[in-house]
Amino acid sequence: MRTLLRALGTGLLALGLSAGGAEAADRIRVVATTTDLKALTEAVGGSLVEADALARGNQNAHDLEVRPSLMVKVRRADVLVINGLELDQWAEVVVRGANNPNVMPGAPGRVDASSGILVLEVPRARVDRSMGDVHPLGNPHYTGDPGMAPVITTNILEGLARVAPQHRATFERNRQEFLTRLAQAMTRWSADLAPFKGAKVIVDHNMWLYFLTRFGLVQAGSIEERPGIPPTPGHLTRLIASMKEEKIRVVLTVPWGDQKLAERVAQEAGAKAVVVASAVGAVKGADTYLDTIDYNVKAVAQALK
Amino acid sequence: MRALVGICLLAAGALVPGPAAAQETEALRKELEQMRRQFETMKEGYEKAINQLSDRLKTIESRPAAPAAVPAAAAPGTAVPAVASREQMLSQAQPGIPISPTELARPREPFSLYERRGTGQLLFDMGIAGDFVANFTQRNVDKANAGTFSGRENRFFPREVELSLFGQIDPFARGEVIIETGEEPNETGELTLRLAEAHLTLLTLPFNTQLKMGQMRNRFGLLNQLHAHDRPFIDSPNVLTRFVGEEGLVERGAELTWVAPLPFFLEGLVGVFNGDNEDAFGRGKLSEPLVTGRLRTFFELGDFGAIQLGVSVANGETPERRRNTLFGFDAKYKWAPSGWQQPLLTVLGELIYQERRINVLGEDTDGDGVQDTPDETRRRNRLGWYVGGEVRPFRTGWQKGLGAGFRYDWTQYPVMRGREWAAGPFISYQPSEFLRFRLGYKHTQRTADRADFSENESSARKVDEILFQATFILGAHPAHPF
Numbered sequence: 001m002r003t004l005l006r007a008l009g010t011g012l013l014a015l016g017l018s019a020g021g022a023e024a025a026d027r028i029r030v031v032a033t034t035t036d037l038k039a040l041t042e043a044v045g046g047s048l049v050e051a052d053a054l055a056r057g058n059q060n061a062h063d064l065e066v067r068p069s070l071m072v073k074v075r076r077a078d079v080l081v082i083n084g085l086e087l088d089q090w091a092e093v094v095v096r097g098a099n100n101p102n103v104m105p106g107a108p109g110r111v112d113a114s115s116g117i118l119v120l121e122v123p124r125a126r127v128d129r130s131m132g133d134v135h136p137l138g139n140p141h142y143t144g145d146p147g148m149a150p151v152i153t154t155n156i157l158e159g160l161a162r163v164a165p166q167h168r169a170t171f172e173r174n175r176q177e178f179l180t181r182l183a184q185a186m187t188r189w190s191a192d193l194a195p196f197k198g199a200k201v202i203v204d205h206n207m208w209l210y211f212l213t214r215f216g217l218v219q220a221g222s223i224e225e226r227p228g229i230p231p232t233p234g235h236l237t238r239l240i241a242s243m244k245e246e247k248i249r250v251v252l253t254v255p256w257g258d259q260k261l262a263e264r265v266a267q268e269a270g271a272k273a274v275v276v277a278s279a280v281g282a283v284k285g286a287d288t289y290l291d292t293i294d295y296n297v298k299a300v301a302q303a304l305k
Numbered sequence: 306m307r308a309l310v311g312i313c314l315l316a317a318g319a320l321v322p323g324p325a326a327a328q329e330t331e332a333l334r335k336e337l338e339q340m341r342r343q344f345e346t347m348k349e350g351y352e353k354a355i356n357q358l359s360d361r362l363k364t365i366e367s368r369p370a371a372p373a374a375v376p377a378a379a380a381p382g383t384a385v386p387a388v389a390s391r392e393q394m395l396s397q398a399q400p401g402i403p404i405s406p407t408e409l410a411r412p413r414e415p416f417s418l419y420e421r422r423g424t425g426q427l428l429f430d431m432g433i434a435g436d437f438v439a440n441f442t443q444r445n446v447d448k449a450n451a452g453t454f455s456g457r458e459n460r461f462f463p464r465e466v467e468l469s470l471f472g473q474i475d476p477f478a479r480g481e482v483i484i485e486t487g488e489e490p491n492e493t494g495e496l497t498l499r500l501a502e503a504h505l506t507l508l509t510l511p512f513n514t515q516l517k518m519g520q521m522r523n524r525f526g527l528l529n530q531l532h533a534h535d536r537p538f539i540d541s542p543n544v545l546t547r548f549v550g551e552e553g554l555v556e557r558g559a560e561l562t563w564v565a566p567l568p569f570f571l572e573g574l575v576g577v578f579n580g581d582n583e584d585a586f587g588r589g590k591l592s593e594p595l596v597t598g599r600l601r602t603f604f605e606l607g608d609f610g611a612i613q614l615g616v617s618v619a620n621g622e623t624p625e626r627r628r629n630t631l632f633g634f635d636a637k638y639k640w641a642p643s644g645w646q647q648p649l650l651t652v653l654g655e656l657i658y659q660e661r662r663i664n665v666l667g668e669d670t671d672g673d674g675v676q677d678t679p680d681e682t683r684r685r686n687r688l689g690w691y692v693g694g695e696v697r698p699f700r701t702g703w704q705k706g707l708g709a710g711f712r713y714d715w716t717q718y719p720v721m722r723g724r725e726w727a728a729g730p731f732i733s734y735q736p737s738e739f740l741r742f743r744l745g746y747k748h749t750q751r752t753a754d755r756a757d758f759s760e761n762e763s764s765a766r767k768v769d770e771i772l773f774q775a776t777f778i779l780g781a782h783p784a785h786p787f
Contacts, residue, residue, distance in 0.1 A: 060646050063738070065639075066786045067611055068570035068603035075513065075564050090784035096479070097572075097786065099564040101509035106476035129739060229737060230703040256644050258701035 028164050031073050031103075032081040033088040034061050035280040036143035037113055037152070039289040041081055043178040044156045044171050048164070049079075054094065057281025058255040062133070062228070066093045074098035077109065078163050081156060084114035085140035111159030113152045117142050120209055132226025143279070145210035146189070146293045149182055185290055189297040190215065196304040201250045202243060202265070204257040207278065211296065220248055223258075223265055236265060243269035250303040254278035274303045429472030429480075430781035436465040436534035439773040451765030453540045453747060453772065455551075456490030461773075463488055465533045467501060471783070480505045483532075490551075501532070501555070513566065518559035524574055524599055525617045526633040526655045529553045535785065537651065537695060539743050539774040543714040543727055544689030548631060548657050550584035554619065556595060557581065570603040578621075585629055585719070586621035595621030603787065612638045613787055627662040627682065634658075639787070645700050654692035659719055661685040689716025695733070706735040725751040731772070739782070743774040 027050040032038040038053040045051065054070050055061045061083070064070075074080060074094050080103035082091050095103055102109040119138035127134045142148045153175050161168040193215040200220035201212065206227060212219050221242060225235040242248075243265075251273045253262035259275065266273040276296045277286035286292035439461040440454050447458040454464070464487050471481040485501040488494060504519030524530045528537075528545060545553060558578030565571040580586040580595030588595075601615040617633035637653040665683050667676040693712030699705045714727040731745030749768040 058644065063646055064784075065641070065648075066784050067605075068572070068601070068613065068787060069605050069611070071564065072568070072570045075566070093784045093786060096506070096508070096515075097564075099513040099515050099562060104476070104508045105473055107509075129737075133738065230701070230705070256646065261701065 028078045028160060028167075029076055030079040030081060030160070031077040033083055033091045034143065035282075036289060036292070037081045037083060037156075039280045039292075040113075040143075040149060040152055041079075041156050041160075043289065044153050044175045045160055046170065046174045048167050048170060049160065054091065055088075055279075057277070057279045057286070058283075060256045061087055061279070064088070064090050066090050066097070068097065070094045071098040074103060075100050077103050079103065079109045079111060079159050081111045081113055081159065083140055083143065084112040085119065085137045085142075086135050087140035108162040109159070111155055113155050114140070114142065115155050116151050117148055120213070121206075132224070133228030135227075139206065139209055141207035142210050144208060144296075145214045146182060146186060146289075147214050148210065149289070150179055153178065181290065185294065189293065192297050192301045193217065196301065199250075199304050200246055200248045201252055201300070201304075202239065202248055202271070204251070204253045204262050207254070208252055208276070215297070215300075217300070220246060223251070223253075223262060231261075240265060240269045243271060250274055250300065252276050252300070255282050272303050274299050276300070429470055432469045432778060432780040432782045434465070434467045434469065434532065434534045434782065435463065435775075435777045435779075436532075437775045438462060438464045438539065441771040442768060446765045446768050446770075449765040450490075451768060453749075453768075453770055454490065457488060460488075460494075462494070463496070467532065467534075469782075471781075474505060477509045478505050478507050512563065514561055514563045516559060516561050520555065520557045521560070523554040523556050523576060523578070523597055523619070524560065525549075525554050525597060525619055525631070526615065526657070527635040527637055527653060528655065534776045534778075537653065537710070538693060538712055539731060539745050539772045540747070542655065542691035542693075542712065543725060543749070544655065544657050544691055544716040547689060547716050548585060548659060548687075548719050549582055552582075554582050554585070558591075558594070560597070570601075572599075572601045574599040574601075580621040583624075585619070585623075585631060587624045588622040588626070593622045593626075595619060606638075609642050610638065610640045611787065612636065623661070623663070625664045627664060629659065629661040632658045632660075637787070642700075647697050647705065649698065650694065650696055652692070652694035654690065656688070656690040659685065659687045661687070661719065663720055685720055687717040687719050689714075691715070703736070706737075708733040708735070723752045725749055729770075729772075739778040741774075741776045743772075743776075745772045745774075746770070747772060 028045065028048060030038075030041050030045065030049050030051045031054060032041055032051060033054050035053045035055065035057040038051045041049060041051045052073050054073065055064050071094055075098040077098075077100060080091070080095065082088050092105075095105075101107060104110070119142070121135075122138035123134065123136060127136055143152065157168075157171045157175050160171050197216035198218060200218045201208075202221050202223065203219055204223040206219070206222050206224065209219055221239050223231055223236070223239065225231045231239075248269065249271045251262050251266040251269075251271055253259050253273050253275055255275060255278060259273065262273040265271075275283060276299050277283045277292045280286055280289055280292045282292070283295065286295045438454065438457075440452055440458055442452045442458050446452050450456050450458065452458040454460075454462075465485055466487065467483050467485040469481065469483045472479065474480045482503045483501040484498065486496050486498045489497055500520060502519070502521050504517050504521045506515055506517040508515055510516060522530045522532070526545075528542065529549065533541070541551065541553070556576075556578035558576060560574055560576035562572060562574045565573065574597070576595075576597035577591070578595040578597065579591060580588045580593070582595070586595050597617070597619045599615060599617040601613065603611065603613045605611050613636070615633075615635045617635070618630065619633075620628070620630045623629055633655060635653070635655040638651070639648040640650040641648040661684070662682050663685055665681050667678040667680045669675060670677040691712060691714040693710060695708050695710030697705070697708040699707055709730070709732050711730045712728070715724070716726075717724040727747055727749040729745050729747035731743050733741060733743040735741040747768075747770045749770075751766045751768075
């Protein structure tokens with residue numbers, strides 16, 4: 001028994017030391033709650049960061065199960081980038097379980113990417129859960145809008161520079177290079193969607209408001225009557241009728257949504273259901289932040305033709 | 306005397322400022338002057354920054370509030386107007402326009418646009434969880450108070466209504482207070498208000514440790530740390546009720562946790578408590594404390610499956626000053642296919658093994674009024690376990706809230722002779738994350754009547770029960786761990 005315990009102890013020590021060796025690497029370990037934020041962190045940090053995401057691209061980041069494997073990722077992190085606006089509140093449980101003081105609330109390694117974002121749909125009146133799973137701080141899906149990337153990347157840059165001030169110049173250079181590429185792509189995206197300015201679309205979940213607003217499109221309704229609550233038959237009937245009346249031709253759906261329902265609604269209204277990338281990595285071809293926006297712009301433009 | 310004079314002269318020499326001291330004073334004066342200049346420069350810089358921020362704020366406030374670009378689909382009466390118009394948003398950060406980081410996009414942490422913050426900014430989170438249970442059973446079981454909820458047979462009652470207050474105390478600690486009420490097991494419907502938990506956790510200790518202290522549900526096994534409304538079954542598994550009582554292990558003391566620096570999850574925990582639990586310990590003294598320990602690990606099994614394994618121990622003294630040690634082994638498996646928000650399959654189980662010493666009084670075997678056998682200490686090594694699970698077979702739509710489950714219990718009694726087993730299916734429906742209903746059936750069989758299961762001289766060896774549970778959550782509720 002003693003021999004077994006000794007062997008077990010030696011094994012754990014060896015594993016710990018090997019993990020410690022990996023930790024000694026020079027790169028800043030960043031964990032982001034979503035793949036969008038991971039991609040933007042990589043754009044700013046470049047080769048100086050080793051980034052990972054807690055939610056997978058095709059997962060619903062509203063309601064992620066807090067698995068201990070997420071705590072392992074956060075335990076080693078120098079920086080944690082959160083979406084904020086109560087999209088990823090589960091991250092607090094992960095952080096507490098990870099026992100990592102670097103990323104506790106208020107620590108220098110904590111970055112709230114929503115800081116400074118001009119938030120849409122901030123409730124002015126009282127909200128409660130009769131309205132569904134509403135976000136009392138406003139719509140948290142701002143990363144879908146490429147126009148928000150300058151603010152998000154600034155927040156990330158400041159967070160990285162707090163942890164590694166000696167690399168600030170590199171982060172700023174990386175960020176500027178990324179924003180230059182973003183600006184070029186933005187011109188192309190704006191041109192692609194310009195012919196459809198004012199076009200109305202239906203969404204399955206209210207997460208495209210920033211994207212649609214950026215490109216002059218209008219969200220005319222959603223399959224979810226209230227956030228997080230399955231739609232009633234009456235709501236679907238009304239939605240289909242209004243789609244027919246307003247000649248709405250596109251329903252945007254996400255990989256984790258009810259695609260069958262979106263297709264049925266689209267079919268009954270004479271429209272087309274389009275799967276868009278809810279985050280980086282959500283669909284094939286959406287491997288980087290720019291690729292993801294590119295994918296969504298092309299998908300929407302194609303559907304609106 | 307000479308020595309005294311010498312000392313005085315030396316002291317006087319040291320006190321009289323010499324040329325070296327004069328140089329030092331000059332150097333200090335220069336240093337002070339330099340600091341003053343630095344301070345002035347900093348002050349000017351801050352004033353400039355504040356003026357720039359004020360100008361920006363005035364510019365933002367002077368913009369006309371254009372109609373918000375809210376979705377037309379917002380439900381009547383639930384319309385949530387946006388505070389930011391499309392024009393405002395576009396003007397905030399247009400990548401096509403050269404961006405000056407200092408002018409446009411620099412975060413103003415901890416300050417941000419005033420619209421985003423509500424009046425509750427420094428308030429902690431608050432939530433209420435209500436858990437109501439109904440129980441239907443045979444008359445003899447009712448008479449014997451031998452149902453799952455002893456003393457509340459054939460009643461609909463509030464098992465647990467909790468007010469939770471939780472949040473950050475400061476950058477280094479977090480606090481949580483839970484006050485609860487529930488019906489007492491005495492058929493009078495009397496409610497008692499009690500402190501369920503109150504603890505603080507030091508979050509930033511060295512070596513990846515955290516210290517939680519106060520009154521808390523002990524992290525012993527899978528379910529003991531969960532409140533009734535968070536558990537995956539309507540009732541508590543029999544093994545837990547028998548070994549640590551209906552309330553479970555709720556102790557006052559401290560727990561230290563450590564997450565090992567390994568590529569996989571391994572958490573270690575040690576705790577020291579009073580030992581107030583009357584069913585298993587009850588000594589209630591820190592001089593003979595209840596000491597707990599737990600190791601927990603977790604593995605992802607492919608992309609969609611995951612398993613958590615844990616071992617726990619609790620070692621303390623009973624009021625008779627006899628030692629009791631509980632060993633717990635637990636496992637939980639979940640499988641959530643791609644695109645599923647909730648697990649399709651959850652299977653979990655716990656096993657508790659007890660090593661307990663009890664005092665047995667000597668007996669008068671021949672009835673002559675004289676004790677024939679001596680008082681002695683005996684060992685009670687007892688075992689109990691349960692295994693259960695739930696399937697939620699629908700991915701989307703209203704049906705995704707539907708589930709069906711089953712649990713099997715087997716346990717010996719911790720002190721008395723005998724054992725019992727129970728089995729029962731249940732169905733559940735969860736319209737939203739904050740509301741849940743469960744309906745179940747439970748059949749229990751006991752090997753022998755026990756004094757505390759046969760009050761009023763009624764037999765309750767076989768118990769059939771229909772159980773119903775309604776749970777709601779108001780306000781804040783932390784995300785559930787795995």
